[in-house]
Amino acid sequence: xxxVEQSPQNLTAQEGEFITINCSYSVGISALHWLQQHPGGGIxxxxxxxxGKKKHGRLIATIxxxxxxxxxxxTASHPRDSAVYICALAMNRDDKIIFGKGTRLHIxx
Amino acid sequence: DVKVTQSSxxxxxxxxxxxxxxxxxxxxxxxxxxxxxxxxxxxxxIYFSYDVKMKEKGDIPEGYSVSRExxxxxxxxxxxxxxxxxxxxxxxxxxxxxxxxxxLTFGAGSRLTVL
Numbered sequence: 001x002x003x004v005e006q007s008p009q010n011l012t013a014q015e016g017e018f019i020t021i022n023c024s025y026s027v028g029i030s031a032l033h034w035l036q037q038h039p040g041g042g043i044x045x046x047x048x049x050x051x052g053k054k055k056h057g058r059l060i061a062t063i064x065x066x067x068x069x070x071x072x073x074x075t076a077s078h079p080r081d082s083a084v085y086i087c088a089l090a091m092n093r094d095d096k097i098i099f100g101k102g103t104r105l106h107i108x109x
Numbered sequence: 110d111v112k113v114t115q116s117s118x119x120x121x122x123x124x125x126x127x128x129x130x131x132x133x134x135x136x137x138x139x140x141x142x143x144x145x146x147x148x149x150x151x152x153x154x155i156y157f158s159y160d161v162k163m164k165e166k167g168d169i170p171e172g173y174s175v176s177r178e179x180x181x182x183x184x185x186x187x188x189x190x191x192x193x194x195x196x197x198x199x200x201x202x203x204x205x206x207x208x209x210x211x212x213l214t215f216g217a218g219s220r221l222t223v224l
Contacts, residue, residue: 041118042215043201088152101150
């Protein structure tokens with residue numbers, strides 16, 4: 001069983017829709033990262049969180065430590081939000097980061 | 110604007126060639142990492158370094174080596190490139206200490222094709 005699972009793998013939505021991307025994990029973590037990767041490769045760190053909720057512009061990230069689950073929400077989605085979104089776990093057991101396989105988001109104009 | 114710069118965005122090499130991938134950061138970060146990214150597999154750690162002249166193997170170090178002679182520069186070396194090393198290579202850096210608790214800053218990636 002994978003230690004981190006993202007869903008959905010692919011998501012296509014219309015501009016303006018509310019988007020939710022989920023990340024579930026099965027291990028103890030000290031923090032969870034959400035990353036964004038645009039076509040072409042470069043990765044940008046969006047959030048690092050260990051509890052509760054963080055907001056930056058139209059992006060909101062939440063984490064429930066007891067349920068081992070995090071969500072990334074995008075409000076009023078826009079075609080420029082089209083990217084791969086990656087969940088990454090900072091492990092408790094060692095100084096490692098485990099990356100999810102990513103969710104490919106495509107926002108249609 | 111802080112930056113991690115990878116020297117080559119696209120490279121095409123032949124089997125058996127020696128390949129150097131260079132990564133330079135201007136943030137005075139102690140920690141530097143090399144990952145490879147393949148479809149369906151996510152990012153996998155090849156090597157990392159917490160200090161100058163220091164290196165540690167990641168999850169998939171076979172076929173690779175690294176060099177960190179200066180704090181700002183972390184090089185990935187493929188001694189004899191093989192076709193299964195065709196991939197996207199990503200360099201990252203972070204502040205010192207427990208790497209999982211620090212934000213990673215990534216380079217733009219180097220897409221290597223080995224023929």
